[in-house]
Amino acid sequence: MTAFDLNAEHAELRAGVARVCAEFPGSYWRDLDSRRAYPDDFVQALIREGWLAAMIPEEYGGSGLTLTAGAVILEEIHRQGCNAAACHAQMYTMGTVLRHGSAEQKARYLPGIADGSLRLQAFGVTEPTSGTDTLSLKTTARREGDEWVINGQKIWTSRAEHSDLMVLLARTTPREEAKSRTDGLSVFLVDMRGKVGNGIDIRPIRTMMNHATTEVFFDNLRIPADALVGEEGKGFRYILSGMNSERILIAAECIGDAKWFLKKGSDYAKERVVFGAPIGRNQGVQFPLARAHAHMMASEAIVYRAAALYDAGHNPGVEANTAKMLAADASWEAAEACLQTHGGFGFAEEYDVERKFREARLYQVAPISTNLILCYIAEQVLGLPKSYGEGRG
Numbered sequence: 076m077t078a079f080d081l082n083a084e085h086a087e088l089r090a091g092v093a094r095v096c097a098e099f100p101g102s103y104w105r106d107l108d109s110r111r112a113y114p115d116d117f118v119q120a121l122i123r124e125g126w127l128a129a130m131i132p133e134e135y136g137g138s139g140l141t142l143t144a145g146a147v148i149l150e151e152i153h154r155q156g157c158n159a160a161a162c163h164a165q166m167y168t169m170g171t172v173l174r175h176g177s178a179e180q181k182a183r184y185l186p187g188i189a190d191g192s193l194r195l196q197a198f199g200v201t202e203p204t205s206g207t208d209t210l211s212l213k214t215t216a217r218r219e220g221d222e223w224v225i226n227g228q229k230i231w232t233s234r235a236e237h238s239d240l241m242v243l244l245a246r247t248t249p250r251e252e253a254k255s256r257t258d259g260l261s262v263f264l265v266d267m268r269g270k271v272g273n274g275i276d277i278r279p280i281r282t283m284m285n286h287a288t289t290e291v292f293f294d295n296l297r298i299p300a301d302a303l304v305g306e307e308g309k310g311f312r313y314i315l316s317g318m319n320s321e322r323i324l325i326a327a328e329c330i331g332d333a334k335w336f337l338k339k340g341s342d343y344a345k346e347r348v349v350f351g352a353p354i355g356r357n358q359g360v361q362f363p364l365a366r367a368h369a370h371m372m373a374s375e376a377i378v379y380r381a382a383a384l385y386d387a388g389h390n391p392g393v394e395a396n397t398a399k400m401l402a403a404d405a406s407w408e409a410a411e412a413c414l415q416t417h418g419g420f421g422f423a424e425e426y427d428v429e430r431k432f433r434e435a436r437l438y439q440v441a442p443i444s445t446n447l448i449l450c451y452i453a454e455q456v457l458g459l460p461k462s463y464g465e466g467r468g
C-alpha cells in the first residue's frame with residue numbers, strides 16, 4: 076500500500092475499478108490483441124460503472140472528480156493488467172472542454188458523454204509532416220459564413236473510428252500573419268457523426284500493439300461556427316494545458332503498468348525453481364525488480380504532485396513532463412525486469428508479459444518523446460539555450 080491509497084476516497088475508487096477489471100482477464104486482451112480489435116465490452120463496462128464520466132461535473136451527469144481521481148482510475152486499470160488506451164482520451168480532453176468550452180458546448184455534449192451515448196475519444200494534433208513541432212502543423216480551418224471549412228491531415232489520431240467527437244487543433248491564421256509565434260492555432264470540438272465519407276476519411280494504422288490508431292484526412296469538412304472552443308487563435312495555449320493533463324494521466328497509467336510488471340515478475344520469481352531453488356533467491360534476479368520498484372515509487376510521487384498542482388488550477392508543465400518521463404522510464408524498467416525474470420516464458424503470449432511489454436514501449440515516444448521532455452526541462456528549468464523550434468540557440 077502506498078501513501079496514495081491512504082485516502083479513503085481513492086481506496087474506494089481503486090476497489091471499484093478493480094472489480095470491473097476482474098471481468099476482463101488476460102485471455103480477453105490476448106484475443107483482442109491477436110485480432111487488433113477494439114475492447115468494446117471493456118469500454119462499455121467502464122461507462123456503465125461511471126468511470127469514464129469521473130471528471131465530468133455533477134451538473135452534467137458525471138461524478139465531478141479531480142484529475143487526481145482520474146489518475147487513480149487509469150493507474151488502477153493498468154495495475155490490473157487491462158489497458159486504458161482504448162478510452163483514456165475522454166479523461167484528458169475533458170480539461171480542454173471544461174476549462175475553455177462555452178456553457179452551450181458543455182450543455183450540448185457533456186450529458187451525452189457522461190451517459191455513454193456520445194464518445195469523446197479522439198484528439199487530433201499530430202501531423203505527418205510536423206511531428207513534435209506542433210506550431211508547424213498544416214491543417215487549416217477557414218471561416219465561411221456560419222461555418223468553418225477544414226482541410227488537411229492528422230496522423231496517429233487514436234480511436235477516431237470509435238469516437239463521435241474529436242478535439243482538433245488547426246491553423247486559423249497563416250503563420251506569417253499571426254500576432255505571435257504561438258497565436259493563430261484554434262481548437263475545435265468536431266462532431267464527426269455523419270461526416271465520415273463526407274469531409275472526413277479515416278484510415279487505420281496497424282501497429283506493434285493493439286491501439287486503434289489512424290490517419291484522418293479532412294477534405295473541405297464543414298462544421299458549424301460554434302464548434303470553435305474558446306477564442307480563435309488561442310488554441311495552442313489551450314492544447315498545452317490539455318497536454319499537461321494528458322501527460323499526468325498517461326504517467327499514472329505507466330505507474331499502473333510498472334506495478335503490474337513488478338507483481339507479475341516477483342510472483343514468478345518466487346514460484347520458478349531452477350538449480351533446486353526459486354530464482355528469486357538470487358540477487359541477480361531480485362535487484363532489477365527491487366531497483367525498478369524504487370524508481371516506480373519515486374515517479375509515483377511526482378505524478379501525484381503534478382496532478383495535485385493541476386487540480387489546484389495551475390498549469391504544471393515542468394511537473395507534468397517530468398512525471399511522464401520518469402513514470403514511462405519506471406514502467407519500461409519494470410517491463411524489462413519482468414520479462415528477463417520470466418526467461419523464455421516471457422516471450423510466450425499466454426503469460427501476457429510480451430503483450431504488456433509492447434504496450435509499455437509506446438510511452439517512451441507518445442504522447443511526447445523523452446528527448447523533447449529533456450529539451451523542455453533544459454530550457455525551462457535550467458535556462459539553457461532552446462534547442463528546438465524557432466528562436467533556437
Ligand SMILES: Cc1cc2nc3c(=O)[nH]c(=O)nc-3n(C[C@H](O)[C@H](O)[C@H](O)COP(=O)(O)OP(=O)(O)OC[C@H]3O[C@@H](n4cnc5c(N)ncnc54)[C@H](O)[C@@H]3O)c2cc1C
Nearest residue numbers: 198199200201206207231232233288441442443444446463
Ligand atoms: C500509437 C500512437 C498513438 C498516438 N496517438 C495520438 C493521438 O491520439 N493524437 C495525436 O495527436 N498524436 C498521437 N500520437 C502521436 C505522438 O504524440 C507522436 O508520435 C509523438 O509526439 C512523437 O512525434 P513524431 O512521431 O512525429 O516524432 P518526431 O517529432 O518526428 O520525432 C522523431 C524522433 O526524433 C526525436 N526528436 C525530434 N526533434 C528533436 C529535437 N529537437 N531534439 C532531440 N530529439 C528530437 C524525437 O524524440 C523522436 O524520437 C500517437 C503516436 C503513436 C505511436
